[in-house]
Amino acid sequence: xxxxxxxxxxxxxxxxxxxxxxxxxxxxxxxxxxxxxxxxxxxxxxxxxxxxxxxxxxxxxxxxxxxxxxxxxxxxxxxxxxxxxxxxxxxxxxxxxxxxxxxxxxxxxxxxxxxxxxxxxxxxxxxxxxxxxxxxxxxxxxxxxxxxxxxxxxxxxxxxxxxxxxxxxxxxxxxxxxxxxxxxxxxxxxxxxxxxxxxxxxxxxxxxxxxxxxxxxxxxxxxxxxxxxxxxxxxxxxxxx
Numbered sequence: 001x002x003x004x005x006x007x008x009x010x011x012x013x014x015x016x017x018x019x020x021x022x023x024x025x026x027x028x029x030x031x032x033x034x035x036x037x038x039x040x041x042x043x044x045x046x047x048x049x050x051x052x053x054x055x056x057x058x059x060x061x062x063x064x065x066x067x068x069x070x071x072x073x074x075x076x077x078x079x080x081x082x083x084x085x086x087x088x089x090x091x092x093x094x095x096x097x098x099x100x101x102x103x104x105x106x107x108x109x110x111x112x113x114x115x116x117x118x119x120x121x122x123x124x125x126x127x128x129x130x131x132x133x134x135x136x137x138x139x140x141x142x143x144x145x146x147x148x149x150x151x152x153x154x155x156x157x158x159x160x161x162x163x164x165x166x167x168x169x170x171x172x173x174x175x176x177x178x179x180x181x182x183x184x185x186x187x188x189x190x191x192x193x194x195x196x197x198x199x200x201x202x203x204x205x206x207x208x209x210x211x212x213x214x215x216x217x218x219x220x221x222x223x224x225x226x227x228x229x230x231x232x233x234x235x236x237x238x239x240x241x
Contacts (some may be wrong), residue, residue, distance in 0.1 A: 008148075010221025011173050011202050012182075012236045019176040020117055020233070021167055021199065022226070023185030024128035024135055026207025027059055027141055028110045029142065031130075032057050032094070033103035039071055041095035042088055048075040058211035061187040063129040068092055082230070086192075100134050101141045107206060113226025125150035125170040129160045129189070130163040150174055162189040165196035171197070182220075191219045202229050213232040 025031045026136040036056045043050055049069055059070040067091050072081040117124060124147050128135050132153025139145040150173045157169060171178045183194030186207020194201040201219040204226070214222060223229040 007216075007224060008203070009224040009235070010202055010232045012220055012232075014037065014179050016237055017180060017182050017200065019123040019125065019171065019174050020229070021125045021127050021170050021179040021181055021194070022114075023183075023190045023207075024126055024138065024186070024210075025130055026186035027184065027190075027204055028107060028144065028226070029138055029139070030105045032060060032208065034058060034101065035067065036097055037099050037103055038092055038096035039067070041099075042069070042092040042194065043075070044066075045091050046075075046084060046088060048072075055209045059212055060208045061129060061189050063160050064092065064096075064131065064198065065089065082093040096134065101138050103134045106136065106142050107225070109225035109227035111142075113228075113230045114144060116227060116230035117233065118147055120230065120237070121237060122233070123176060124148050125152065125174055127152045127161065127166045127170050127183075127193075129154035131155045132214055146174075152171050162196070163194035164193050167197035167199055169194050171199075182229075182233065184223075184226065186214070188217050191217050194219075202232065204229075 032053050034054045036051060040050050059067050072088055079204060120168045126148045130153055135153050136151055136203055150170050152166045152170055156166050158164045167183060173179050178198035181198060182200040182202055183190055186204050187209040191201045191203060202216045203214055203219040203222050205214040205222055225234055
């Protein structure tokens with residue numbers, strides 16, 4: 001029997017929430033095995049040792065460039081790793097484009113949570129550090145793309161999370177004040193970007209967070225799933241008199 005973890009109820013101090021900005025990798029979809037397969041395809045062409053899911057999850061969340069540099073660092077001398085970076089990135093993107101979505105799974109209650117938020121009148125955006133085309137493909141594969149009026153990838157803007165620019169841009173495109181939005185993600189990057197942009201923040205406990213405990217993330221609360229996030233938002237909308 002699966003036991004759903006219990007966490008203290010999130011405490012929001014801001015106004016009524018009108019929108020949710022949701023991360024993708026590690027929050028909606030478990031993509032670590034896709035990353036591992038793509039990286040191993042790249043490493044094979046570079047004649048380098050394979051990586052593992054356990055290594056990869058420590059690097060996920062800061063974009064493809066960071067992922068590649070992190071994997072190359074222990075396998076090549078510093079100067080050589082930098083020399084191979086452009087080649088490695090091109091190979092990886094080609095490998096990943098072939099397998100995107102192949103070794104993935106939807107986390108529990110993701111669609112139920114998105115539906116509950118949408119039915120409650122929230123506007124929804126997906127903000128991820130994954131290249132946008134890959135994000136759109138994944139969301140389409142799982143039938144989730146229709147929930148989002150905005151999808152911002154790591155290559156959409158000049159800066160990516162933890163910079164607040166993607167969050168600010170998503171709010172602007174949804175015509176919602178940042179103070180009336182909540183950022184939901186699995187890593188410190190999501191919370192940092194949300195806080196810097198003026199959003200409330202929620203954290204899910206089942207993602208990657210660069211291999212660190214979710215309790216290390218400063219947010220307004222931990223929610224067991226996106227459905228629990230929807231319930232927490234609904235509770236905030238209807239405070240007890």
